[in-house]
Amino acid sequence: MARLSIRIDLGPGNRVGPGKIQLLEMIAEHGSISAAGRAIGMSYRRAWTLTEALNAGFGRPVVEVQIGGRSGGGARLTASGTELVRAYRAIEMAAAEAAAPFLNGLDGETVPLSEVEGAPVERTE
Secondary structure: OOOOOOOEEEEOOEEEOHHHHHHHHHHHHHOOHHHHHHHOOOOHHHHHHHHHHHHHHHOOOOEEEEOOOOOOOEEEEOHHHHHHHHHHHHHHHHHHHHHHHHHHHHOOOOOOHHHOOOOOOOOOO
């Protein structure tokens, strides 16, 4: 089944897509960058690099990190990080809903584009 994948370019070198969002969701769930990386099959170094890129790209932390110590380290999403995930998932849902009639046509359930509501109209001049 065809599905839509969204990547949002926010500026030079600052992109957010399904991988980074999934990493943020796992950080929120596990409270740790290393555990989040393990949960999605990503190395700690890659997870840490992506987390740093997100924090730098937004000019404010989306993930707060507590360095290990007696009770161990940890990580959590900031309010900005939580809002980023929420906004991305809302955009993803709205885009998937809008694209569904077109994606269905790509799955072999051929529907003429002219029959899809909201499809661009072919212009003849």
